[in-house]
Amino acid sequence: MPLSEMPLSEMPQSGMPELPETETIARDLDAEVRGAVVSQVEVQRADVLREATAAEFIASVTHATITRVWRRAKLVVIDLLTRGGVAQEGARNERVQHLVVQPRFTGGLLIAGEPLAATDAAYVCMSCTLADGRHLHYKDVRRLGTVALMTAERFEAYQSALGPEPLDARLTDPMFSGLIRASKQPVKVALMDQKRLAGVGNIYANEALWHAGIDPSREARSLSDTEATTLLLKLREVLTASIAARGTSFRDYRDARGERGRFVEQLVAYGRAGLACVRCERRLVGTHAIDGRGTVFCATCQR
DNA sequence: AGGGGAACCCGTACGC
DNA sequence: TGCGTACGGGTTCCCC
Numbered sequence: 001m002p003l004s005e006m007p008l009s010e011m012p013q014s015g016m017p018e019l020p021e022t023e024t025i026a027r028d029l030d031a032e033v034r035g036a037v038v039s040q041v042e043v044q045r046a047d048v049l050r051e052a053t054a055a056e057f058i059a060s061v062t063h064a065t066i067t068r069v070w071r072r073a074k075l076v077v078i079d080l081l082t083r084g085g086v087a088q089e090g091a092r093n094e095r096v097q098h099l100v101v102q103p104r105f106t107g108g109l110l111i112a113g114e115p116l117a118a119t120d121a122a123y124v125c126m127s128c129t130l131a132d133g134r135h136l137h138y139k140d141v142r143r144l145g146t147v148a149l150m151t152a153e154r155f156e157a158y159q160s161a162l163g164p165e166p167l168d169a170r171l172t173d174p175m176f177s178g179l180i181r182a183s184k185q186p187v188k189v190a191l192m193d194q195k196r197l198a199g200v201g202n203i204y205a206n207e208a209l210w211h212a213g214i215d216p217s218r219e220a221r222s223l224s225d226t227e228a229t230t231l232l233l234k235l236r237e238v239l240t241a242s243i244a245a246r247g248t249s250f251r252d253y254r255d256a257r258g259e260r261g262r263f264v265e266q267l268v269a270y271g272r273a274g275l276a277c278v279r280c281e282r283r284l285v286g287t288h289a290i291d292g293r294g295t296v297f298c299a300t301c302q303r
Numbered sequence: 304a305g306g307g308g309a310a311c312c313c314g315t316a317c318g319c
Numbered sequence: 320t321g322c323g324t325a326c327g328g329g330t331t332c333c334c335c
Binding site: 047104105106140141142143144186 | 307311312313314
C-alpha cells in the first residue's frame with residue numbers, strides 16, 4: 001500500500017490527543033502535504049467549523065498553498081498562503097491564514113489517495129482535494145472537535161492567550177515555578193490550565209505528577225521551588241519520551257512505517273487505578289474528586 | 304478577577 | 320431483544 005493511502009492519524013482509544021499525539025500528527029502531516037496546493041474544498045459537516053461560514057471557508061481555502069503543518073498546545077496548525085480577496089491593480093494579494101484544528105476526543109486528520117471506506121466516510125466533516133489528487137480529510141465521530149479559519153492577526157491573538165510550551169527552552173525553571181505557584185488550584189488542575197501552560201491534559205498531568213512524587217490534589221502554590229523544578233523536568237521527560245514513542249494508544253493508529261503509538265507501554269499512573277505502583281508496589285488510588293476527571297496517584301510516594 | 308456550570312456531540316454502557 | 324437514558328471528555332461562553 002502506498003504511503004499516501006495510509007491514514008496518518010486516527011482516534012485515540014482513551015484520553016484525547018494531547019501534546020505528543022498532536023505533535024506526531026503535525027509532523028507526519030507536514031512531511032506529506034507541505035507545499036501542496038488545495039484545488040477543491042468540500043464541507044460535509046459545517047458544525048465543526050469555527051470563525052467562518054462554510055462558504056467563507058471554501059472561498060478562502062480553495063487554491064491555497066499549504067506552507068507548513070505544525071503544533072501549538074493541542075492544536076494542529078495548518079499554515080496557508082491564500083488569495084486574499086480582490087487583488088488591486090494586478091498586484092499580488094496573497095496572505096497568510098491558518099487552519100486551526102482541535103481534534104478533542106475523536107477528531108483526526110487523514111491523508112488518502114483513494115476514496116475512504118464507508119466507515120470513515122460517514123464521519124468526514126471537511127475534505128480538501130489536493131492538486132496531486134490526494135485528499136486531506138478532517139474526520140470526527142462525535143464532532144466536538146473544531147476546525148477554525150483564522151487570519152494571521154486573529155491567530156496571533158488566539159495563540160498568545162495560551163500559556164508557554166512546556167518543551168520550549170525559553171521556559172526557564174523560575175518562570176515555570178512562578179506560573180505554577182501563582183495558582184491556588186490543585187496542582188493537577190493548574191498543570192492542565194491551557195492559559196497557564198499549553199498542551200498538557202489528563203494523561204500527562206497524571207504521569208508527570210507521579211514521576212515528580214507530588215500529590216495531584218495539593219494547592220499549586222504550596223509547591224516549593226525545588227518541587228516545581230522537579231515537576232517541569234519530569235513533565236518534559238514524559239512528553240519527550242511519548243513523542244519518541246509517537247504518542248499514547250491510538251485505536252487502529254498506524255504511522256507511515258506501520259507502527260502504533262507506543263507510549264501506552266510506559267504509562268505508570270494513567271489507567272492504572274487499583275494496580276501496583278511500580279515504585280513502591282502499593283495500590284494506586286483512583287479518584288474523581290479533584291477536578292471531576294480521572295486522577296490516579298500513589299498515596300504513598302506522592303506527597 | 305476568577306471560578307463554577309452549562310453547552311457542545313454521539314457512541315457506548317447500562318437499566319428496564 | 321429492544322428501547323430509552325445517563326455518561327464522558329476539553330474548551331468556550333455565560334454568569335455570579
